Amino acid sequence: MNWNTILIRYGEISLKGKNKSKFIRKLKANIKAALSDLGTVTMRAERDRMFIYTEKPEELDRAIEILPSIFGIQSFSPIVICAPTLEDIKETSLKVLGKTETAGKTFKVDVKRADKRFPLNTGELQQELGGHVLRVFPDLIVQMKKPEILLYVEIQHEAAYISSHTYKGAGGMPVGSNGHSLLLLSGGIDSPVAGYMMMKRGVSFDAIHFASPPFTSDLAIEKVEDIVRQLTKFGAVIRLHVIPFTELQQTIVKQVPSNLSMTTTRRMMMKVAEQVRKDTNSLGLITGDSLGQVASQTLESITAINEVTNTPILRPLIAMDKLEIIQIAEKIGTYDISIRPYDDCCTVFTPPSNKTKPQVEKVAYYESFQEFDDMVAEVASQRVTTIPSKQTKEDFEDLL
Template identity: 40%
Template structure:
């Protein structure tokens, strides 16, 4: 970025549709932005009705732009310069902003007068800026297919000038819709499901089922790194690590192999629901995609879901696997997810898992062993780690 911008102008997205709740949405978004940008200690902020101005105070704009592009609730943002509302200053600043832009051939000027009493019309400003650029550079005007869009926003005492609009991530600010518990494996799907629900405003806490020694320490490290990727939109993320080995072995000792995955998933959902309710979450999130694997048929999902009383969101249910992979790559979780370390869902994969599980048969198998005692033991020994954006994880004490 060759030009030394002083501001980044942030535009809100779907927040404008929220009526009387709008202030809650914008306040949450502004807090999320400040949290994500906390490492940049020189920044200051100015809030208006429909904008947030990030005052750079000498900070490099590019790493801040990289973070803002991931924040849910933003429709777009632009690096900007603030000048006095004087036509000569406006023209000169716009020219300096684009004169050395490499690799561009065309431009367009779009002026907007928020201060209607300004002596020049928007068309006047457009012509004056364009004339200066045309006379002093090789750039040409193209109002339809332009390389550089110069935006001039005129207010009474100051004018903001921009030459690029970055698309925001859209959606709602994470946390505005409440809190949920994510069933987080080491695979591709669950981090994508989490990100999609964050975009709808849900604050994520994650539950992971570890089965040492059958799952390696690298498997848990992989999950921690996946969870860390989800923290850019949250002040923190708590990861509940459930010691699942004894319960999982009991399932495989007492349940027909074909039903083992279904019964295991029922136990996982029971545990996740209890943790959710203990920590004031009112829903679960899971990464199932209909028909993708044997446990993700309508019949199996129904049998698994029957053990829960709170809503279970499955944002990927109708998604194609290639679409999920592409989303994971954008989220920067794909390369971690494909690391070759098994998790609790993959270490004992049966050869012929049931695809049309019957609820009554699930209940028969569960009646053959004391799963409740083993489940309670899982919850009593949960390890909690708190993850924060750009920080190491912190172990918490067992609080149950």
């Protein structure tokens, strides 16, 4: 008996209609990329499931470690394939359970009979298999709800699939199946979580980071690179655009009253991001805003910031509190990176007080005394673009 196959079950993809094949192709491509280091892996996609085959047990184990982070998978199971006959199913079921610690464990048989020609109906087969298993493994305890061991048997026309363990997938939609956007990535706790949440909804993205050397350090950029590397594990290659923001930010501080400078800073970031969005053929902008968390995230501030662009701004964290965001950051592995003590450009230029209800007309009035649009175009054109998963900090030396 060889454990060389994984059965993948789709999530929301199963609800799709005529365009279902598009989502399946994207999921297959994402899985293939994630498992690219496993040399013997092959794949086969069907309308309602997908199979991964490997010739090496260690590659099967590695695939099991990787698959839970790939969006679009509802669940998956290592399976053994046998002929769809009662005797073969019985024999294979015993072999599968023989690889599992059974003493004192609760147990249930779950049967899916897709091939209605099978001589026993679902209930009859469950009883037959359950009795057969208990005669060989008498220490097992039958339990219908939440058993420790679930022997799953699926009977198709061409074969029967048998497993004793089901792993939970990440759910959501395959990354890249719902368009491409641009993530404003500060390096704090919130924006990486915002990126993760949009990936779960099938959105791929580039990331844009604003650096203000020498006030911000190369360690701050390293932190952002590491965040991008961590997010890449969830199924997409992410390009990082680093914007040299020092001169523009210093001009804002000189030109705009301090209590409005943060609002103008955010507006200029949106303008720069809008230029990069066009250059990268992105459809939207993603931010980590959570309503009311800080002065720049009140409804009035958001209105003032939105005024500079007509592009859809996606704010997946808008109704979440900080503790919820932190819990997700810890779960996805970005929290410990985000709390590294390296200031970003907003932190180092934070004014003593910020307007929580800025008036758009007043902000625009102070901005009118400076040709900000020319500066926006210039810094956007000077950006440094890399793929952090393939680059090192030396690539940013010219910027710093």
